[in-house]
Each structure stands twice: as structure tokens, then as C-alpha cells.
Amino acid sequence: MSTLRISTIQTDLAWEDKATNLRRFEEKIAALVGKTEIVVLPEMFSTGFSMRPEALAETMEGETVAWMKRVSAANRVILTGSLIIEENGNYFNRLIWMLPNGQYGLYDKHHRFAFAGEDEHYTAGQKRLVASVNGWKINLLVCYDLRFPVWARQQTEHGEMEYDVLIYVANWPERRSLAWKTLLQARAIENQCYVVGVNRVGNDGNNIHHSGDSSVIDPLGTILYTKKDEEDVHTITLDKNELDAVREKFPFWRDADRFLLLPPEPDA
DSSP: OOEEEEEEEEOBOOTTOHHHHHHHHHHHHHTTTTTOSEEEOOTTTTTOSOSOHHHHOBOTTSHHHHHHHHHHHHHTOEEEEEEEEEETTEEEEEEEEEOTTSOEEEEEOSSOOGGGTHHHHOOOOOOOEEEEETTEEEEEEEGGGGGOHHHHOOOOTTSSOSOSEEEEEOOOOGGGHHHHHHHHHHHHHHHTSEEEEEOOEEEOTTOOEEEEEEEEEOTTSOEEEEEESSOEEEEEEEEHHHHHHHHHHSOGGGGOOOOOOOOOOOOO
16 A cells, blocks of 8 residues: 555653553553554553553563454554563563554564663663564664664665664653754654654653654654643654655665674673
């Protein structure tokens, strides 16, 4: 299909209160029935950005993944966002790409935010996730990954673009909002793709303020949508023909450096 409808949900999060957050999201998603194909939630959408995984983590058989399956199926939408998952004794900030048929893809946040101690509580993922839907390819990343352009960089060794849309789910503080907004535009321009960034608003349990600034940006870096400070549910239609036209008129991607993403070296 030449178009793709994506809905972003920018909202306040009840601190470490799963029941409240899931109830609020379910109400917002229900209002989107028939209007969208993909719904994007913030990072750690069920709890807020908490460093207490021991108390809050669930397994893949837990209530929040079950909720995602049920809500995705009931509303016939693809649902994505990250939550705290425990697996084999490790904790992950895990993004889930949930399909209405109950199948899903996983991405464990690769770059952990050491400034807030995330690296002390969560295990880093090592694999990217590029999902496909209706002829579109979508690269799914989480918050702090935005600061590391190599991890998001298009792979073009096969003579074509690796993905069409780059999605970041986040809990990005207002005090560094300039970096958030600037880097979202940079990722769109350098990768010649649409970029969707979904952030929360309000104060978290550590009294850190979030201004949202959720955005959708086209492959030339033009801001198609952004919202500051307010809760907002926004649906936008992306056009594959416009994307292809930009890539054909400005084929900068053909001159890109070839590279490989290597696995990290084992700890000494």
C-alpha cells in the first residue's frame, strides 16, 4: 500500500501504576478504531521510566503483554511501546510490536541510559528489529538509542533502503528537549525516511518534567506534526510515493559508507 496511518499517543503516565496506565491507554486506543493501522505508545508505558525492575518486571506471559494482545486484536491495530520484562534472571527495557493476530516482534533497548543508572538494572539488547507492514519497513528503537546514529543507520549494501520509517518511543526529559527535537530531524534527513518520535508529558516519580514534543518528520527533515506539553492523540497518514520521490530525486543514500554492526566484545 502507498499509505500508512500511524497514531501517536502522548500522555502523562501514572508512576509505577500499571492498572491506571493500561486503563487510560485502552480508552484512548478504542477511540481510534477504523482510523489507524499502528498505535505508538511511549517508553515503559505501563510504569514510567523506573529503575525498580525487581518490583515491576513481568514475563512475556504477564498481564501487560496479555493486555497488548487483547487490545490489539479488539481494535484491529498494530500496537507498539516498551515495558519492563524479566527473562532468565535478566531485566530488559523491551519494545513489543504486537499484531492483531497475537504474533509479535521484540526489540530490547540497546543503549541503556547510564546517566540514570539504567545500565545497572537492565541488560542491553544486541539485535535490531525491522518490521514489515503493508509493504512498509519500520525500524523500531527506544529513547536513548536516538543519540547513536550508527545503530539507526540505513544498511544499503543490497542496492536499496533497509527501512522506510524510524520509530522512537521515549521518556525524554524536558531539560534536554532541544537534543530530542534536533536528533529526530537529523535521523530523518540522514536516513531519508519518515521519523516518528513518541514521548510522554508530565512529571515522573523523580519529579523530572517531560514536555512531550512528540513529532513526525518527513525524509527532508520537515516537521509534519509536533506537540509540546499537552496530552495528545494524533493520527497521520504517511505516503510511500512521496518518500520514493525524495529518494529518487536526491539519491544521497547511494553514496553512503558501507559498514557492519559488530557484536560487543565480551567483558574482560
